Amino acid sequence: MMKNYISENQDRFIQELLDMLRIPSVSADPKFKNDVLRTADFVAGKLTEAGADKVEICVTGGYPIVYGEKIVDPQLPTVLVYGHYDVQPADPYELWDSPPFEPVVKHEKIYARGASDDKGQMYMHVKAFEVMMQHNALPCNVKFMIEGEEEVGSDNLGTFVKENKDRLQADVILISDTGMLANDVPSITTGLRGLSYVEVEVTGPNRDLHSGMYGGAVANPINILCRMIASLHDEHNRITIPGFYDNVVELSKEEREEMARAPFDLEKYKKALDLQEVHGEEGYVTMERTSIRPTLDVNGIWGGYTGEGAKTVIPSKAFAKISMRLVPNQSPEEITEKFTQHFERIAPKSVKVLVKPHHGGEPVVTPTNSIAYQAAAMAYEETFGIKPVPVRSGGSIPIVAMFKSELGIDSVLMGFGLDADAIHSPNESFGIFNFLKGIETIPLFFRNFAEMSKKR
Amino acid sequence: MMKNYISENQDRFIQELLDMLRIPSVSADPKFKNDVLRTADFVAGKLTEAGADKVEICVTGGYPIVYGEKIVDPQLPTVLVYGHYDVQPADPYELWDSPPFEPVVKHEKIYARGASDDKGQMYMHVKAFEVMMQHNALPCNVKFMIEGEEEVGSDNLGTFVKENKDRLQADVILISDTGMLANDVPSITTGLRGLSYVEVEVTGPNRDLHSGMYGGAVANPINILCRMIASLHDEHNRITIPGFYDNVVELSKEEREEMARAPFDLEKYKKALDLQEVHGEEGYVTMERTSIRPTLDVNGIWGGYTGEGAKTVIPSKAFAKISMRLVPNQSPEEITEKFTQHFERIAPKSVKVLVKPHHGGEPVVTPTNSIAYQAAAMAYEETFGIKPVPVRSGGSIPIVAMFKSELGIDSVLMGFGLDADAIHSPNESFGIFNFLKGIETIPLFFRNFAEMSKKR
Numbered sequence: 001m002m003k004n005y006i007s008e009n010q011d012r013f014i015q016e017l018l019d020m021l022r023i024p025s026v027s028a029d030p031k032f033k034n035d036v037l038r039t040a041d042f043v044a045g046k047l048t049e050a051g052a053d054k055v056e057i058c059v060t061g062g063y064p065i066v067y068g069e070k071i072v073d074p075q076l077p078t079v080l081v082y083g084h085y086d087v088q089p090a091d092p093y094e095l096w097d098s099p100p101f102e103p104v105v106k107h108e109k110i111y112a113r114g115a116s117d118d119k120g121q122m123y124m125h126v127k128a129f130e131v132m133m134q135h136n137a138l139p140c141n142v143k144f145m146i147e148g149e150e151e152v153g154s155d156n157l158g159t160f161v162k163e164n165k166d167r168l169q170a171d172v173i174l175i176s177d178t179g180m181l182a183n184d185v186p187s188i189t190t191g192l193r194g195l196s197y198v199e200v201e202v203t204g205p206n207r208d209l210h211s212g213m214y215g216g217a218v219a220n221p222i223n224i225l226c227r228m229i230a231s232l233h234d235e236h237n238r239i240t241i242p243g244f245y246d247n248v249v250e251l252s253k254e255e256r257e258e259m260a261r262a263p264f265d266l267e268k269y270k271k272a273l274d275l276q277e278v279h280g281e282e283g284y285v286t287m288e289r290t291s292i293r294p295t296l297d298v299n300g301i302w303g304g305y306t307g308e309g310a311k312t313v314i315p316s317k318a319f320a321k322i323s324m325r326l327v328p329n330q331s332p333e334e335i336t337e338k339f340t341q342h343f344e345r346i347a348p349k350s351v352k353v354l355v356k357p358h359h360g361g362e363p364v365v366t367p368t369n370s371i372a373y374q375a376a377a378m379a380y381e382e383t384f385g386i387k388p389v390p391v392r393s394g395g396s397i398p399i400v401a402m403f404k405s406e407l408g409i410d411s412v413l414m415g416f417g418l419d420a421d422a423i424h425s426p427n428e429s430f431g432i433f434n435f436l437k438g439i440e441t442i443p444l445f446f447r448n449f450a451e452m453s454k455k456r
Numbered sequence: 457m458m459k460n461y462i463s464e465n466q467d468r469f470i471q472e473l474l475d476m477l478r479i480p481s482v483s484a485d486p487k488f489k490n491d492v493l494r495t496a497d498f499v500a501g502k503l504t505e506a507g508a509d510k511v512e513i514c515v516t517g518g519y520p521i522v523y524g525e526k527i528v529d530p531q532l533p534t535v536l537v538y539g540h541y542d543v544q545p546a547d548p549y550e551l552w553d554s555p556p557f558e559p560v561v562k563h564e565k566i567y568a569r570g571a572s573d574d575k576g577q578m579y580m581h582v583k584a585f586e587v588m589m590q591h592n593a594l595p596c597n598v599k600f601m602i603e604g605e606e607e608v609g610s611d612n613l614g615t616f617v618k619e620n621k622d623r624l625q626a627d628v629i630l631i632s633d634t635g636m637l638a639n640d641v642p643s644i645t646t647g648l649r650g651l652s653y654v655e656v657e658v659t660g661p662n663r664d665l666h667s668g669m670y671g672g673a674v675a676n677p678i679n680i681l682c683r684m685i686a687s688l689h690d691e692h693n694r695i696t697i698p699g700f701y702d703n704v705v706e707l708s709k710e711e712r713e714e715m716a717r718a719p720f721d722l723e724k725y726k727k728a729l730d731l732q733e734v735h736g737e738e739g740y741v742t743m744e745r746t747s748i749r750p751t752l753d754v755n756g757i758w759g760g761y762t763g764e765g766a767k768t769v770i771p772s773k774a775f776a777k778i779s780m781r782l783v784p785n786q787s788p789e790e791i792t793e794k795f796t797q798h799f800e801r802i803a804p805k806s807v808k809v810l811v812k813p814h815h816g817g818e819p820v821v822t823p824t825n826s827i828a829y830q831a832a833a834m835a836y837e838e839t840f841g842i843k844p845v846p847v848r849s850g851g852s853i854p855i856v857a858m859f860k861s862e863l864g865i866d867s868v869l870m871g872f873g874l875d876a877d878a879i880h881s882p883n884e885s886f887g888i889f890n891f892l893k894g895i896e897t898i899p900l901f902f903r904n905f906a907e908m909s910k911k912r
């Protein structure tokens with residue numbers, strides 16, 4: 001019955017999502033401020049239309065958090081849905097086949113920045129809610145908390161959560177901001193890496209210099225920055241920051257064998273990325289490198305002349321953005337501190353170094369023996385016809401750890417995205433199949449969760 | 457008499473230079489194309505006004521070369537003046553105290569891109585020519601060859617020279633595109649480093665990736681590029697490219713002792729650049745590092761996300777512009793080839809590497825026992841009241857070697873700029889004193905050169 005409703009309304013559901021995708025809600029770039037705010041309005045409007053009460057665009061120190069709820073009966077369990085309406089920056093624009101904020105549907109996929117992360121996945125929940133409301137089939141209470149700063153570190157979410165503990169009380173937090181292995185291999189994310197993100201600035205001479213006059217006699221901050229960055233990994237591709245691995249939880253042989261059972265084809269992987277060789281920490285396979293091992297990557301670097309042609313300059317400064325993915329039990333504060341101390345220590349006296357921390361996030365492992373996990377697994381099995389695989393993912397959703405510590409609530413990560421969605425990349429997409437499957441699966445989770453909670 | 461004329465006309469001379477400096481003739485950036493062409497017109501007009509014959513804006517494969525001449529008597533010697541009317545890019549614009557193409561005069565200096573390099577220095581010759589013509593005191597023939605591609609490698613000058621060997625016949629080439637040690641320590645440049653300039657591109661995965669999903673499992677091209685660049689110097693700051701030093705002419709102990717007599721204050725040098733320590737090849741002092749030793753500097757680097765805030769991307773590509781300053785007897789072809797082979801060899805299999813050579817230039821040493829050098833030295837001594845010091849400079853004027861090989865003519869490098877001019881940097885300037893002193897000294901060179909040539 002609900003399935004029929006979804007079929008009959010799917011074109012409208014997609015059109016509504018496209019409308020939202022047209023608003024360039026890039027939270028990292030101040031020039032999109034009005035668009036981010038318009039997107040909050042959009043989400044609030046759609047929650048109201050779907051039947052939510054007490055819909056509110058909650059002011060924060062940054063972008064607002066959209067709240068809404070439907071309390072069927074205070075005695076029933078409550079699901080708190082979290083998602084985000086902001087998106088990653090879309091540059092480099094020239095690599096998109098169609099403009100990132102002019103969504104197109106082709107090959108059964110929606111192409112646009114945010115199509116999957118997280119507008120598409122978040123909107124599945126709004127539509128699943130509509131479906132349940134239309135069928136008078138909402139089996140428990142639901143609350144929505146949709147933020148606009150996830151892509152810039154959720155800076156104001158912690159304060160909001162602290163100040164709204166009563167309003168946010170729930171039995172489980174439901175999040176669709178992760179992926180699954182394949183459309184025929186559904187999976188549920190049970191672990192997420194944490195994040196430490198820093199920006200570094202290396203200053204050599206106090207002004208740009210002519211490389212003919214000064215080349216060879218003063219520290220070139222780009223050369224020095226390269227040397228410092230290069231030294232952050234050793235010849236085994238292990239990170240050289242003292243104490244970096246101190247708190248890393250090493251998995252047992254059995255756990256690693258269990259992980260190795262997940263389907264993975266290295267040749268396909270290399271072919272998809274056009275790589276002759278993969279690259280990573282010695283002693284671990286690719287799936288481990290992206291899930292149970294911490295990493296360090298330069299996400300951006302710049303300095304000197306980067307225009308057309310040749311300019312023989314020794315710049316005064318060079319910059320890099322560096323992020324580290326963390327695993328249990330590393331903490332972002334600990335790692336940022338260790339990075340900063342190390343980076344300052346390895347700087348030669350011929351330069352000055354500044355390390356500026358950006359946001360961080362705690363690594364997290366979610367329980368698989370909970371009612372919520374079981375309810376989700378059963379829902380997937382019903383719609384996909386196959387039991388989902390629990391997987392540890394390499395990405396970070398720092399707020400999962402925060403929800404646990406502040407509200408005492410576990411999260412369940414029902415992701416419907418695919419690796420091929422290319423989130424954070426040009427030509428991000430989201431499968432129509434995945435969008436609709438999400439809308440179909442979510443009400444089953446609500447039903448299962450309500451029933452299983454009753455029994456307990 | 458000529459000195460009076462200079463005093464009476466100095467305001468006009470300066471205003472004319474300011475007019476030329478207002479035209480943003482940045483040869484490296486195609487968006488300034490019309491401005492570069494307008495500057496050629498300007499120079500041609502001023503040469504004509506000053507009294508040059510056969511003034512021509514000579515078409516080339518790139519920007520035109522302005523030619524003009526005044527043949528007093530074919531039996532007399534001929535001086536060929538070379539200069540360039542194009543300028544370096546002015547970015548970063550935000551570091552300029554006043555806009556780079558809105559020249560201002562303050563503290564007895566002209567501030568603008570190109571004020572010294574080379575519009576200011578080139579224009580001294582146009583005005584010195586005017587002075588001699590006005591006094592009917594041109595003692596020999598003069599030819600002008602003012603190009604518009606010096607800052608991008610003089611790509612079309614070689615062809616022009618080859619095709620105009622007769623027209624360009626001369627006894628000496630006179631160039632003001634270098635500096636002197638100080639206003640009270642005049643000097644003449646007798647050696648120039650050569651240049652090899654390459655752009656490198658490192659490609660990892662075929663698209664930008666999410667660092668959470670892929671971090672640690674694929675080669676990040678920025679990290680790899682940093683590692684490759686870092687490996688280009690060893691712990692003694694010597695360049696590690698195999699064979700790089702093979703052809704380097706090592707100076708004798710006596711020659712190095714002679715060099716060490718030039719005035720140099722390391723503490724002042726460090727203070728001026730706000731450096732705690734200098735940095736360079738072990739076993740050589742600062743003055744040697746910038747003159748008799750070859751170097752390798754990254755002039756620009758870019759890759760990944762460089763905007764505001766944080767983006768957790770592993771970019772597909774990272775880029776750098778790398779230049780090497782060469783000394784006798786290194787050749788740019790040899791060094792570019794050695795760099796390319798080495799850079800390709802050290803690339804791990806997990807990435808692809810592309811090396812694109814930009815322009816290069818031969819290192820050069822000019823004779824000090826020539827009539828031209830002696831004529832110049834005497835001219836400086838007369839106007840500055842002190843004998844100029846011969847110095848080897850770190851910069852490159854690749855065309856000096858080309859003139860020698862194609863035309864068989866030596867150059868004399870009468871520079872009047874100062875280190876403080878900050879050429880290629882924000883707030884480039886040129887002292888009024890230096891501009892006028894140049895206009896005063898150049899006619900004395902002509903007089904000395906004509907007289908000494910007669911005697912021989």
